[in-house]
Amino acid sequence: MYVDATLGGGGHAEAILDRIVPGGRLIGIDRDEQALEQASRRLERFGGAVTLIRENFAAIRAVLLSQGIDRVDGVLFDLGASTMQFADPQRGFSFSVAGPLDMRMDRRQRLTASELVNGLAERDLADLIWRYGEERWSRRIARGIVRARPLATTVELAEVVRRAIPRRAWPRTIHPATRTFQALRIAVNDELSNLDNAIPAAAEVLREAGRLCAITFHSLEDRTIKHTFLRLSRGCTRSPGSSACTNGGKRWLRVLTKKPITPTPEEIERNPRARSAKLRAAERINT
Secondary structure, X not given: OEEEOOOOOOHHHHHHHHHHOOOXXXXXXXXXXXXXXXXXXXXXHHHHHEEXXXXXXXXXXXXXXXXXXXXXXXXXXXXXXXXXXXXXXXXXXXXXOOOEOOOOOOOOOOOOHXXXXXXXXXXXXXXXXXXXXXXXXXXXXXXXXXXXXXXXXXXHHHHHHHHHOOHHHOOOOOOOOHHHHHHHHHHHHOHHHHHHHHHHHHHHHEEEEEEEEEEEOOHHHHHHHHHHHHHHHOOEEEOOOOOOEEEOOOOOEEEOOOOXXXXXXXXXXXXXXXXXXXXXXXXXXXX
């Protein structure tokens, strides 16, 4: 029994099912209705071996309980927005073509990127861009956004960000607006908070020797995974309202990757989007 907690288009789920069917079962979770529709078509050949559920991965325990499942052999998280989401201009994740400032993974929710871009105070917007995008020019960007408001499209926002950053400081390998768009996407979807809750919950539902794997694409996600794995491997519990922790809790995991696994040059050539991917893995222990 395996869980793909970030189903997307179903590529990872298909690879897992090819290895566990017949006899195995997979639960696929995603909060994006479009992703579930695409994955359903891709995985149709597996019939009853796969169950797809529209939900936030932070609710992984509740999802499994609703299916009468107590323990699983493995859980996979492939984090960030999917290629499918970037490819659809109407989703608002990409600045390469004009689209609405949306960025919602679950379009049932009310909060959009437009509300943040056009509604936040300048200081709050700068703090958001710094916190979730690690953008050193966050204050200049926020000032430029506030002066240009209202902004309606991804292209308009990207141009404002581009103008706000001195040309000498433009990144060499990415668009100048990349970090700002990342920050807005993370904030809209509450990604880091959900991840912080989901990893311990996934560790709890693993059988002994079950594996928990997470693929990240930026440093904020990777640090969250690294520190949470370490905390769960040391029996470390957090004090209320504090990021500090003390020993005394239950040890859930054994970390299998002291350093993250990164793609080979051949893999990057086949899939350029994998260039920043980092894989970390841990194993459930019985203590």
